[in-house]
Amino acid sequence: MPIYSYPAPCAPDYKKPKSVEDCLPQARRLVRKMAPYEKPRFGVAPRMFVREGARILIVTLPDQDKYVAEAMVRALKEQGATHVDFIFPKDLVGRDPEITSVEDGWKEAELMEGGKASGTFTDLMTGLGLTTATAKYLDDHPGYSMVFIDVAGGNARRGLLQHADKFYGFWPFNTWEWFLSRGHTFPLEVWDEFERRAVEPLARCSQVRITDPEGTYLEFSLSPDDAYRWHAHALLHGHLFMNPLMATCGETREPRGEDIETPPVFQRASGVLAGTSNHCGFFPRIEVYFEEDRVVEVRGGGKYGDAIRENIDKFKNIQWPGYPGKGLFWFCDTALCTSVGVHRRKCDMFKSYWIYPNLPERTRGGVFHLGFGSRSYRDEKTFAAYAEKTGAPRGHIHVHNYFATYEVKIRGTEYWHKIVDKGWITALSDSGIRALAAKYSVPDELLKYDWIPPLPGVNTAGDYFKDYAPNPVAYLKKRLKAGEPI
Numbered sequence: 001m002p003i004y005s006y007p008a009p010c011a012p013d014y015k016k017p018k019s020v021e022d023c024l025p026q027a028r029r030l031v032r033k034m035a036p037y038e039k040p041r042f043g044v045a046p047r048m049f050v051r052e053g054a055r056i057l058i059v060t061l062p063d064q065d066k067y068v069a070e071a072m073v074r075a076l077k078e079q080g081a082t083h084v085d086f087i088f089p090k091d092l093v094g095r096d097p098e099i100t101s102v103e104d105g106w107k108e109a110e111l112m113e114g115g116k117a118s119g120t121f122t123d124l125m126t127g128l129g130l131t132t133a134t135a136k137y138l139d140d141h142p143g144y145s146m147v148f149i150d151v152a153g154g155n156a157r158r159g160l161l162q163h164a165d166k167f168y169g170f171w172p173f174n175t176w177e178w179f180l181s182r183g184h185t186f187p188l189e190v191w192d193e194f195e196r197r198a199v200e201p202l203a204r205c206s207q208v209r210i211t212d213p214e215g216t217y218l219e220f221s222l223s224p225d226d227a228y229r230w231h232a233h234a235l236l237h238g239h240l241f242m243n244p245l246m247a248t249c250g251e252t253r254e255p256r257g258e259d260i261e262t263p264p265v266f267q268r269a270s271g272v273l274a275g276t277s278n279h280c281g282f283f284p285r286i287e288v289y290f291e292e293d294r295v296v297e298v299r300g301g302g303k304y305g306d307a308i309r310e311n312i313d314k315f316k317n318i319q320w321p322g323y324p325g326k327g328l329f330w331f332c333d334t335a336l337c338t339s340v341g342v343h344r345r346k347c348d349m350f351k352s353y354w355i356y357p358n359l360p361e362r363t364r365g366g367v368f369h370l371g372f373g374s375r376s377y378r379d380e381k382t383f384a385a386y387a388e389k390t391g392a393p394r395g396h397i398h399v400h401n402y403f404a405t406y407e408v409k410i411r412g413t414e415y416w417h418k419i420v421d422k423g424w425i426t427a428l429s430d431s432g433i434r435a436l437a438a439k440y441s442v443p444d445e446l447l448k449y450d451w452i453p454p455l456p457g458v459n460t461a462g463d464y465f466k467d468y469a470p471n472p473v474a475y476l477k478k479r480l481k482a483g484e485p486i
């Protein structure tokens with residue numbers, strides 16, 4: 001029997017609820033009353049903190065599980081909400097979202113063309129402009145004090161325009177499987193502390209190296225000043241900014257930072273990003289080559305690769321405002337999500353209402369999503385006007401890596417510290433974190449991944465290049481049929 005140096009595949013086995021009562025214990029764990037002085041906190045991790053007397057509007061999808069919805073209404077009211085209403089895309093924009101499947105990973109490139117790519121778009125959930133429509137709905141229904149919507153980072157709040165202050169968080173609980181995930185109820189005290197420890201070495205690093213068994217090898221160096229700036233903006237709860245450009249461009253900060261006049265840190269990364277999945281789903285293995293942050297070549301990737309190659313060529317002469325050179329695609333995303341107990345969702349992976357049906361898998365701690373395209377800084381209007389003038393698509397697209405090792409060289413030493421080791425966030429093994437975890441549960445139980453994907457030849461039997469890389473979905477379907485974890 002072969003021995004693998006990566007952890008074996010596993011996945012949780014949540015059972016579909018058959019009643020509201022089946023959902024109530026989890027609903028009660030997810031909801032908490034806020035103290036009057038408390039501010040809402042956003043991040044990838046969805047918890048529902050509510051104020052006494054809240055009138056809540058929840059923007060959800062046509063496949064909303066009715067037992068989950070009812071249980072959450074009860075739990076919210078137990079914690080002081082007076083009204084909880086659900087609203088569907090049909091009520092807001094007159095139609096249902098399109099149905100998507102993880103079989104169409106290549107569509108992420110198309111979303112960039114359609115102006116719906118990450119970084120530019122306020123409704124990552126459906127692509128129907130639900131945030132703007134919700135803002136209009138709130139104009140006509142001023143009684144609501146809290147809105148839960150979407151899964152799309154700070155953009156959701158911004159998209160609510162004049163009602164941004166009513167945004168209190170996300171609502172990804174349309175499906176029972178996601179609702180039941182233990183990842184959402186991970187103790188925040190432990191979560192905050194291990195995230196802080198995970199990003200702490202960034203302030204002290206002079207070099208970064210990212211490797212992954214699917215073939216990624218990326219490197220860059222940093223000056224002390226750039227490292228300090230990066231560290232200062234690296235921590236977004238649930239979604240750490242492990243790429244200096246994404247952390248310092250200000251695009252992800254609200255308001256857009258007092259130092260927006262300072263150019264962001266272009267990390268000048270070189271190497272290759274390789275993988276088989278993105279936010280939309282899966283595709284034949286792709287290799288994206290970078291030279292000093294610019295994408296210079298793309299190999300493989302099937303239709304996804306074709307679309308990217310076409311755009312590289314078509315826009316080879318553009319130069320984004322403030323960017324160091326020409327070209328459409330720049331290395332602008334290396335996000336490390338930190339939700340320990342979540343998993344790849346199976347219940348709707350082949351029939352989803354999200355335009356990004358593969359988004360849930362990337363929220364698990366240790367999974368990286370790396371991206372290329374553009375991010376604006378300084379004057380957003382100038383950036384938008386340039387895109388308009390040249391017809392160049394904005395935003396960025398991704399490749400996920402499941403077993404990455406992310407190392408930083410500590411300045412003035414020869415010591416390389418692994419922030420993530422083969423997909424494992426090493427801060428989770430710190431004795432201080434384990435001691436803190438013991439306050440809530442058995443550390444080994446709390447601080448473990450419930451889901452580890454199968455990669456043949458890497459952590460399970462098979463040949464990666466033969467059995468998986470050409471058609472990942474076919475492999476996953478075979479395992480699903482055999483009742484094996486995916």
Ligand SMILES: [Fe+2]
Nearest residue numbers: 118333371396
């Ligand atoms: Fe991204």
